[in-house]
Amino acid sequence: xxxxxxxxxxxxxxxxxxxxxxxxxxxxxxxxGAVRVDxxxxxxxxxxxxxxxxxxxxxxxxxxxxxxxxYFVGRCIFCGMCAEVCPxxxxxxxxxxxxxxTSLESLKYGVAHRLVRCSSCGSLVWTEAELRAVIRSSPxxxxxxxxxxxxxxxxxxxxASIRVGAGSE
Amino acid sequence: MLHSLAVAAIQLVLAPVxxxxxxxxxxxxxxxxxxxxxxTWYDIVKLFSKEVVVPVGGSWYALVAVxxxxxxxxxxxxxxxxxxxxxxxxxLFEASVFIVLTGIATTLAVVRAVSQSNVFSVLGGFREFSLxxxxxxxxxxxxxxxxxxxxAPASKAIxxxxxxxxxxxxxxxxxYDIAEAEPELASGVNIELAGPxxxxxxxxxxxxxxxxxxxxxxxxxxxxxxxxxxxxxxAALLTPIIWIAHTxxxxxxxxxxxxxxxxxLYTTLFILSSMLLVSYGLGV
Amino acid sequence: xxxxxEALVEMVGxxxxxxxxxxxxxxxxxxxxxAVRAVAKLLYDSGAYLKTCAGVDERxxxxxxxxxxxxxxxSHGVDxxxxxxxxxxxxxxxxxxxxxxxxxxxxxxxxxxxxxxLSGRLTKRLVLPEDWPDGVYPLRKEFRYDxxxxxxxxxxxxxxxxxxxxxxxxxxxxxxxxxxxxxxxxVVDVVYRGFHVHRGIEKLAESPRFTYKQIPFxxxxxxxICGFVHSTCYVMAVEKAAGIGVPERAEFIRSIVLxxxxxxxxLLWLGVAAHLLGYDAGFMHTWRIRERVxxxxxxxxxxxxxxxxxxxxxxxxxxxxDKIDKTMKTVxxxxxxxxxxxxxxxxxxxxxxxxxxxxxxxxSEARALSVVGPVARASGxxxxxxxxxxxxxxxxxxxxxxxxxxxxxxxxxxxxxxxxFESIEIIKQLIDMLPGGGIVSEEYEIPPGRRAVAAVExxxxxxxxxxxxxxxxxxxWRVRAPTYQNIPALRAMLRGTSLxxxxxxxxxxxxxxxxxxxxxxxxxxxxxxxxxxxxxxG
Ligand code: SF4
Ligand code: SF4
Numbered sequence: 001x002x003x004x005x006x007x008x009x010x011x012x013x014x015x016x017x018x019x020x021x022x023x024x025x026x027x028x029x030x031x032x033g034a035v036r037v038d039x040x041x042x043x044x045x046x047x048x049x050x051x052x053x054x055x056x057x058x059x060x061x062x063x064x065x066x067x068x069x070x071y072f073v074g075r076c077i078f079c080g081m082c083a084e085v086c087p088x089x090x091x092x093x094x095x096x097x098x099x100x101x102t103s104l105e106s107l108k109y110g111v112a113h114r115l116v117r118c119s120s121c122g123s124l125v126w127t128e129a130e131l132r133a134v135i136r137s138s139p140x141x142x143x144x145x146x147x148x149x150x151x152x153x154x155x156x157x158x159x160a161s162i163r164v165g166a167g168s169e
Numbered sequence: 170m171l172h173s174l175a176v177a178a179i180q181l182v183l184a185p186v187x188x189x190x191x192x193x194x195x196x197x198x199x200x201x202x203x204x205x206x207x208x209t210w211y212d213i214v215k216l217f218s219k220e221v222v223v224p225v226g227g228s229w230y231a232l233v234a235v236x237x238x239x240x241x242x243x244x245x246x247x248x249x250x251x252x253x254x255x256x257x258x259x260x261l262f263e264a265s266v267f268i269v270l271t272g273i274a275t276t277l278a279v280v281r282a283v284s285q286s287n288v289f290s291v292l293g294g295f296r297e298f299s300l301x302x303x304x305x306x307x308x309x310x311x312x313x314x315x316x317x318x319x320x321a322p323a324s325k326a327i328x329x330x331x332x333x334x335x336x337x338x339x340x341x342x343x344x345y346d347i348a349e350a351e352p353e354l355a356s357g358v359n360i361e362l363a364g365p366x367x368x369x370x371x372x373x374x375x376x377x378x379x380x381x382x383x384x385x386x387x388x389x390x391x392x393x394x395x396x397x398x399x400x401x402x403x404a405a406l407l408t409p410i411i412w413i414a415h416t417x418x419x420x421x422x423x424x425x426x427x428x429x430x431x432x433x434l435y436t437t438l439f440i441l442s443s444m445l446l447v448s449y450g451l452g453v
Numbered sequence: 454x455x456x457x458x459e460a461l462v463e464m465v466g467x468x469x470x471x472x473x474x475x476x477x478x479x480x481x482x483x484x485x486x487x488a489v490r491a492v493a494k495l496l497y498d499s500g501a502y503l504k505t506c507a508g509v510d511e512r513x514x515x516x517x518x519x520x521x522x523x524x525x526x527x528s529h530g531v532d533x534x535x536x537x538x539x540x541x542x543x544x545x546x547x548x549x550x551x552x553x554x555x556x557x558x559x560x561x562x563x564x565x566x567x568x569x570x571l572s573g574r575l576t577k578r579l580v581l582p583e584d585w586p587d588g589v590y591p592l593r594k595e596f597r598y599d600x601x602x603x604x605x606x607x608x609x610x611x612x613x614x615x616x617x618x619x620x621x622x623x624x625x626x627x628x629x630x631x632x633x634x635x636x637x638x639x640v641v642d643v644v645y646r647g648f649h650v651h652r653g654i655e656k657l658a659e660s661p662r663f664t665y666k667q668i669p670f671x672x673x674x675x676x677x678i679c680g681f682v683h684s685t686c687y688v689m690a691v692e693k694a695a696g697i698g699v700p701e702r703a704e705f706i707r708s709i710v711l712x713x714x715x716x717x718x719x720l721l722w723l724g725v726a727a728h729l730l731g732y733d734a735g736f737m738h739t740w741r742i743r744e745r746v747x748x749x750x751x752x753x754x755x756x757x758x759x760x761x762x763x764x765x766x767x768x769x770x771x772x773x774x775d776k777i778d779k780t781m782k783t784v785x786x787x788x789x790x791x792x793x794x795x796x797x798x799x800x801x802x803x804x805x806x807x808x809x810x811x812x813x814x815x816x817s818e819a820r821a822l823s824v825v826g827p828v829a830r831a832s833g834x835x836x837x838x839x840x841x842x843x844x845x846x847x848x849x850x851x852x853x854x855x856x857x858x859x860x861x862x863x864x865x866x867x868x869x870x871x872x873x874f875e876s877i878e879i880i881k882q883l884i885d886m887l888p889g890g891g892i893v894s895e896e897y898e899i900p901p902g903r904r905a906v907a908a909v910e911x912x913x914x915x916x917x918x919x920x921x922x923x924x925x926x927x928x929x930w931r932v933r934a935p936t937y938q939n940i941p942a943l944r945a946m947l948r949g950t951s952l953x954x955x956x957x958x959x960x961x962x963x964x965x966x967x968x969x970x971x972x973x974x975x976x977x978x979x980x981x982x983x984x985x986x987x988x989x990x991g
Contacts, residue, residue, distance in 0.1 A: 002800035003421045006734050009793060010198045016741050017201045028752040030770075032761075053663075053670035079670055079761040084769075199737035292952065343731045344803050423803030424731020426953040 021098075032078045033096040037071055037111050041090035044069055044113035044127035048082035048091060057082055061115075067127060069111045073099050088133060118148035120155070173250040176401050180408065181245060184379040185209040187409050191378075191416040198420045209375065216368030230281060231366055237277040238369045241376040244270040248383050252390075252404040257316070264316050268309045271339070271380065274373075275301045289360050296427045300338060300345060303434040307442055308335035312384070314449065315391050323448040329388040331441045336388070338434060340381035341374060342419035345430060382411040454480070458529050461499055465533075468492050473536065478842055479906050484535045486546060489522070490573075493549040493556075496524045496533060502823040502836075503555040504532065504908070504917045505933035508563035510594045512541055514902070518569060520546055521931075522556075523906055523919060527841040532906050539569055548574035555823035557941060559933070566592040580648050583607055591656055598653070598660035631943075631959060635952055643947045645940060658930045665691060665899060665926055669763045672918075675932060677758070678721065681714045682911040683918070683932065684763040689844065690920040691765050691927070694905035697897040701846075701888045703767035708846040709780070709883050710753060710760060711909070712876045716787065717746040718912035719869045719876070722963045726866060727798060729957045730807055735798040742790045749783045752776060767893030777884055784877045795870050808863035812946040812958030815860055822942045825935050826914020827872070828962050831857045831864035838910035850882040862954070865961045872912075901928065911935050913963045936964045 018026075044067055049057045056075035061067045083091040101107055113127035147155060189206040196203020205211070223231055247267040254260035275297065282294030311331040314324070338345050359370050386407035393403065425433070454462070454475065462472060462480060469488040474481040484492050497503070504523040511519045517538040524533045539546055546563075548571040549556050561579035563569050568590035570576075581591075584604040590596065632644040654675065658668050672687040673680040685707055692699055720743035727735030747757045754760035754770055762769045772780075798804060814824070819832035829836040837854045839847040855871035857864035903922045908915050914935030921929040939962040946958050 002797055003802075005793065005797040006421060006738065007198060007417070009738065009790075009797065010200055010734075013200045013741070015197070015200055015202060016744070019202065026748065028748060030752050030755045032755040051666065053667040077670060077674075077759065077761070078756065080755070081670075195733075198734055200741055201737065343733075346731065420734050421801070422732070423727070423735075423801045423807070425803055426807055426951060428951065429803075429806055 025097075027095055027097075031095050031097075032080050033094045034073050034076060034078065034099055035071065035080065035082060036092045036094050037069065037109065038090045038092065039111045041088045042069060042086075042111050042113075043088050043090070043130035043133050044111070045087060045130055047085045047087060051081045051085045053077065053079060053081065065115055067113050067115060069113070071109045073107045073109075074104070118151055120147050120151040172398060172401060173253045174246065176253075176405060177246040177249040180249060180379065180383075180405060181242065181376075183409075184375050185213060185372075187382075187412045188375050188378065190409065191412060194413055194416050195420050198417070209371070213368050213371055216371065217365045219364035221365050222363045230284065230361075233277050233281040234362065234366050234369050234373075237274050237281065238373045238376070240270050240274040240277065241373055241380070244274065245376055245380055245383070248380055248387075249401070249404070251316070252383065252387055253398075253401045261313070261316055264312055268305075268312065271308075272301075272305055275305065275339075278373075293360070299427055299431050300434075303431045303438070304335045304338040307331050307438040308339065308384070310442060311335065311445070312387075314445065315388070321448065321451075324445060325391060327441055327445040327448060329391055331438060331445065332388040333385050334434075334438060334441075336381045336384035337415060337418070340378045340415055342378075342415060344419075344422045344425035346424060378412065378415070379408070382408045382415065385411045385415075454531070455529050458526060458531055461496070461526070461533075464495055465492050468495065470535070474904075476905075478530060479532045479534055481534045481536060481904070484537055486537050486539065489520075489535065489537050490547050490549050490552055492535060493522065493524075494552040496526075497553050499526075500528060501526045501533065502820070503553050503559075504823070504906075504915070505919070505931070505937075506556060506559040506563065507919055507929070507931035508567035508569055508592065509921060509929045509931075510567060510592060513594060517541065518544060518567060520563060520569065521919065522549070523917065525841075525908075525915075527836060530842050532842075532908075534904075534906060544569045545572055546570075547572050550574045553823075554821045555938070555941070558937060566590055568593065580651065582648075591653070596656075598656045598662065631955075633947070633952065633955055640947050640950050640952060640955055643944050645943065647940065655930055655932060659923065659927055661926075663926055665765055668926070668930070669765070670759075670761060672932075673759050673761065673763070675934065676911075678718050679714055679911045679913065679916075680759050681710055681763070682909050682916050683934075684760075685711060685845075686907050686909040686916050686918040686932075687920070687930070688763050688765050689909070690905045690907035690918040690930075691899065691922070693907055694903040694920050694922050695897060695899040696903075697766055697899075698894055699767050700891045700894060702771075702890045703892045704845040705883055705887050706768050706770070706772060706892065707763065708850075709772075709880055710750070710762070711845075712880045712883070713746060713750050713753065713780075714760075715876045715912045716784075716873060716880075717743055717750065718963075719873050720746065720791070722869060722912075722960075723866070723873075725960060726957065727804070729960055730801075730804050732798065732801055732804060735794070735801070735804075738794050739791075739798075742787055742794065745783050745787055749780060752779055764893060765899075766895060766897055767891070769893070771892050772887065777887070780880065780884060784880050788874065788877045791873055799870075805863065807954060807957065808861065808866055810859075810861050810863075811950050811954040812862045812865075812961055813860045814942055814946050816858065818942065818945045819860065822945075823938055824914070824942045825938050826911065826963075827865050827868040828914065828939050828942060830855060831868045832860035833858040836915075838908050838915045842908055844907075844909065846883055846886075847879075849886060850879050852879050852882075862957055862961045869963075914939060936962065940964060 044059070046059050046069075049059050049069070054075045054077050056072050056077070058070050058072075059067050060070055078093075078097075080093045083093050099107070113129055116128055186206060186209070188209040189204070192208060193203045193206055221231075244267050247263050247270065251260040251264050251267060254263075279294045279298045279301065282290045282297060308331075311328040314328045315332065359367065362370050383404060386404045389407065389411075390400065390403050393400070458480070462470075462482070465482055465484070466472070468484075468491050470482045470484045470492055472480060473483050482492075493503075501524040504525045506520060506522045509519045509521065511517055515538070517540055520537045520539060522535040522537070524535070526533060537546060544567075546569055548560055550560060550571075551573065558579060560571055560574070561576065564571055564576055565578060565580045568588070584606065586602050586605045589602045591600075630646040630649070632646070633640050634642040634644075654671055657663060658671060663671060669684040669688055673684040675683040691697070720739050724736045724739035724743065727733070727739060750760065751757045753772070753776055754762045814828065814832045816833040819829055819834050824832070824834070825836060833856065835854060835856055838844070839852075840854055852875045853871075855868045855875070857868060899922050901923050904920065906917065906919050908917045910916075911934075915938070916935055917931075917933040919929075919931040919933075920927050923929075943959060943962060946961070947955060950958055
């Protein structure tokens with residue numbers, strides 16, 4: 001009676017289902033869940049937004065004075081690419097997966113960043129945090145950092161030409 | 170009669186619990202936790218608390234479903250009474266009525282299913298009918314033979330065997346759950362039922378399992394000389410055990426196909442019945 | 454090029470074909486429009502099978518629409534890719550259907566999506582929904598990927614008769630529709646209506662919304678079961694087109710994960726088959742064993758499904774000692790447990806009784822329809838991409854390809870049972886030979902205008918991706934999932950079987966409908982019709 005062998009298999013195996021959620025879920029150490037953006041580390045540079053395949057991350061600028069990095073868990077596919085590309089290591093891949101909610105808003109997280117004006121032309125270019133990070137990481141003279149790239153280029157060209165000597169053009 | 174009525178009442182309340190036990194045992198063989206033992210009762214109570222949805226076929230259709238269930242209840246009570254007589258000639262009348270009632274119940278189920286415009290229901294009905302004609306005649310013959318005194322051991326043994334097989338078929342378990350076959354017919358005969366009516370149908374299913382287990386108990390106790398309360402108690406104790414045995418058999422097998430099932434049953438039961446007639450005639 | 458291929462190419466040349474490009478496993482041949490049917494016949498008669506055909510809007514570069522026909526010369530390990538130019542003012546091609554029955558769907562798809570008419574065959578709408586306006590062709594470049602053309606209300610709805618299986622049915626786990634015409638319980642004809650769940654990913658991938666780097670994640674979502682196959686096939690096609698070298702270790706890891714995926718997929722299918730046959734104990738136990746594979750997959754990749762480790766140039770997750778150890782332990786356990794279970798399950802009388810001789814697909818039907826995977830192997834066709842076009846690390850391992858000639862449900866079931874054991878052996882060999890080194894090459898460039906065909910043996914059969922590179926993203930990405938190739942065979946398989954065996958027979962090709970329906974943006978809600986309305990069958 002080989003059909004009865006299933007009884008033996010069942011007896012040896014015992015019970016495998018669990019009373020989830022009353023018992024802890026079975027996660028391996030490699031499991032990728034939702035991500036968390038550390039507001040104190042994020043620069044608002046947007047690298048994560050660019051790589052995110054399903055547009056779960058976005059940069060919004062409502063007021064013009066601020067940009068908001070928004071993370072919408074509902075779209076996230078838990079790939080962790082954002083954490084891989086973040087230059088500030090501000091993104092952590094957590095093990096969280098019990099994310100259901102009755103309100104859409106509770107699935108959105110935002111990190112707001114104030115924007116800094118270019119000290120020369122006045123256009124909004126950097127976030128404050130990004131600025132700080134750049135100053136911290138490279139010894140650029142502060143007068144350059146607060147400029148937008150275009151003004152910086154012109155100022156640098158001018159400075160260089162002064163140093164080299166105006167006649168060489 | 171009063172005794173049997175009381176015992177029948179208790180048994181009928183317990184039947185859904187046996188069914189819950191069945192689900193537990195099946196779950197254990199599947200290495201699952203499974204639902205609580207009272208789950209079948211919970212299901213029935215819940216279904217009865219829902220609003221009544223009258224199927225497309227009209228309200229007479231609902232009536233048929235209820236009638237079918239009541240017929241099965243009556244049949245069950247009669248069967249308990251037959252067992253109190255200890256398979257005695259005295260219960261021949263009740264046994265005959267029981268047989269007629271089960272036949273009526275199945276006919277009602279077939280009529281109910283076939284009269285629907287839903288193709289799945291119709292096919293389920295035809296399947297039910299095929300099973301009915303391949304099992305119930307043998308069930309009737311073997312039961313009546315046992316009662317009317319097939320004394321010779323060979324005849325008795327064969328009759329009991331036929332009864333055990335036919336009883337298993339009417340329990341509607343795998344491999345003979347073809348009238349409802351979920352993956353093929355999406356509940357077949359019961360596809361158009363919902364709410365309290367589905368509750369009624371659920372009760373009918375449980376009752377058929379109960380009748381099946383009790384019949385098997387009768388076949389097995391046909392050697393004993395117990396009568397009255399003792400015989401009732403024996404049957405009552407055996408019922409859940411047989412119920413579980415049926416469960417295990419059903420869990421180990423797969424679903425048959427209607428042509429295969431009918432062919433298998435007809436050949437097996439026909440050969441056995443022919444042997445039975447010969448041995449009965451010879452008096453062995 | 455081997456002798457046989459050379460001779461064939463020469464004959465194609467006589468018919469007017471001109472070789473454009475010869476690669477290691479592809480030969481691109483330009484064929485004049487008038488000659489395509491003759492060339493197709495020549496190739497098909499010589500034993501080739503049609504992998505797929507694809508229409509491309511190349512008006513922006515060459516000034517023409519191009520139709521590509523990919524023929525697999527699997528005995529030589531080479532694909533012959535025919536390219537036919539179709540002028541914009543005369544969008545018409547002769548159908549190759551009379552010579553190549555397998556061309557049915559892909560031709561209609563070209564007609565639907567690119568607006569190229571077919572001569573010499575009956576045509577009907579296949580992919581686009583009823584309410585899509587006429588004359589709007591979504592794969593033309595001027596059609597924006599997020600455009601929503603107005604709905605058209607059409608008068609006549611198709612008449613419903615027969616036994617409906619779907620769009621929602623317990624035996625199908627995806628919205629799909631089979632209409633079975635029965636006499637009593639015998640199926641006499643079948644009508645299939647699919648493409649209810651299009652998501653338009655081919656169009657999406659060529660839109661500015663996506664980049665080469667992001668598409669693997671999109672590709673992985675083509676299929677809910679064997680998604681890794683698609684992301685692998687996509688990255689392989691891009692790597693092949695751009696000539697990107699992939700570290701050997703990455704190739705091994707991809708192969709290991711592909712086999713892990715096959716294990717879980719086959720175990721899933723075998724469980725479903727047991728359930729369809731009413732043997733729920735077999736179902737539960739198969740899935741219990743499968744759970745070990747799921748946990749292993751999560752440990753190796755970070756996710757139970759949609760592993761997300763493929764990137765162009767390699768993989769994102771490396772193996773370490775612990776992972777190797779866990780892999781070896783898991784496959785050993787699965788092997789032992791599955792062996793016992795398979796013995797018990799195959800001895801259940803109803804399983805044999807209902808799988809033997811039902812849903813038969815003969816070898817000649819299988820060949821004519823170019824079926825792939827276990828369906829082909831159960832009908833006596835020796836066709837396995839891992840052997841025919843060895844890719845990744847498969848050339849380094851030895852394994853057996855199970856072959857049956859009966860072509861029935863049992864044969865397809867047994868092919869999968871045996872493949873479970875073969876996959877386990879492959880995983881063990883790969884782990885034993887795992888080379889060291891890096892797992893991804895970051896330095897690469899993807900020049901536009903390159904082409905490549907990549908194929909991967911998915912659990913359900915051959916998956917084909919055809920890529921033409923563009924700027925920052927593919928110019929065209931054509932996906933042909935295995936089920937696309939196998940569904941048309943269902944008609945042959947279902948005719949004459951009993952209704953009770955229809956669910957098992959449909960399931961026996963291990964269909965994956967979302968894979969098949971990947972082509973176009975369709976609003977499922979508005980294109981839904983009431984299929985539930987019934988008329989008595991037979
Ligand atoms: S710093 Fe990191 S988290 Fe913040 S925007 Fe840039 S990539 Fe995203
Ligand atoms: S984990 Fe992936 S999907 Fe989620 S936010 Fe990061 S990049 Fe986007």
